[in-house]
Amino acid sequence: GNSVTQMEGPVTLSEEAFLTINCTYTATGYPSLFWYVQYPGEGLQLLLKATKADDKGSNKGFEATYRKETTSFHLEKGSVQVSDSAVYFCALSGAAGNKLTFGGGTRVLVKP
Amino acid sequence: GAVVSQHPSWVICKSGTSVKIECRSLDFQATTMFWYRQFPKQSLMLMATSNEGSKATYEQGVEKDKFLINHASLTLSTLTVTSAHPEDSSFYICSARDEFGDLYGYTFGSGTRLTVV
Numbered sequence: 001g002n003s004v005t006q007m008e009g010p011v012t013l014s015e016e017a018f019l020t021i022n023c024t025y026t027a028t029g030y031p032s033l034f035w036y037v038q039y040p041g042e043g044l045q046l047l048l049k050a051t052k053a054d055d056k057g058s059n060k061g062f063e064a065t066y067r068k069e070t071t072s073f074h075l076e077k078g079s080v081q082v083s084d085s086a087v088y089f090c091a092l093s094g095a096a097g098n099k100l101t102f103g104g105g106t107r108v109l110v111k112p
Numbered sequence: 113g114a115v116v117s118q119h120p121s122w123v124i125c126k127s128g129t130s131v132k133i134e135c136r137s138l139d140f141q142a143t144t145m146f147w148y149r150q151f152p153k154q155s156l157m158l159m160a161t162s163n164e165g166s167k168a169t170y171e172q173g174v175e176k177d178k179f180l181i182n183h184a185s186l187t188l189s190t191l192t193v194t195s196a197h198p199e200d201s202s203f204y205i206c207s208a209r210d211e212f213g214d215l216y217g218y219t220f221g222s223g224t225r226l227t228v229v
Contacts, residue, residue: 034217034218036220041223042222042223043205043221043223044220046217046218049217089156093218099146099158099161100146100158100207100218102155103155104154104155105154105155107153
């Protein structure tokens with residue numbers, strides 16, 4: 001079946017530092033890949049997505065590239081802010097209408 | 113953009129009572145609704161998937177008689193936790209998928225924190 005593995009947190013950074021959260025996946029066919037962000041006490045918000053190999057998703061300074069050869073979708077941001085402190089989830093969907101498979105989540109704490 | 117309104121945002125109930133959580137898609141038709149449960153500092157666990165007008169499909173290990181899901185319209189789905197017990201205390205999140213599939217993707221509600229005392 002499908003699975004998503006992402007680096008465990010917490011990840012603690014200083015403001016303006018570079019952030020990378022690794023995500024690898026196992027899936028049959030050609031899944032769509034997502035990054036979601038969850039702020040304390042809230043639901044999930046879509047951060048970015050990519051639907052085919054070599055696509056780059058980007059939003060709010062975050063980027064991730066769909067790498068089929070390495071089955072990865074690593075999240076990066078060049079300069080984090082305190083407001084980026086949250087839990088980040090990597091996820092995939094196998095087909096239209098199919099359920100999302102989530103990674104375990106990575107908690108990020110950005111200190112001033 | 114697509115919005116899913118989830119209510120209540122938090123609820124405290126006594127053991128043995130039932131609690132209903134609602135999710136409404138405000139500006140699109142949610143043909144599929146997913147219900148998740150999240151324990152503290154953990155990932156989301158899919159409980160069930162429901163398509164409008166059909167019975168929900170429950171994941172293995174989820175008691176369908178305890179977690180009743182109704183998806184009677186394209187804009188409303190409900191999760192009822194029946195005869196709640198303290199071990200049902202958790203954060204419940206819904207997610208809706210629109211009729212076009214990838215137009216809006218998966219839109220999540222803001223979650224409901226249930227505490228059973």
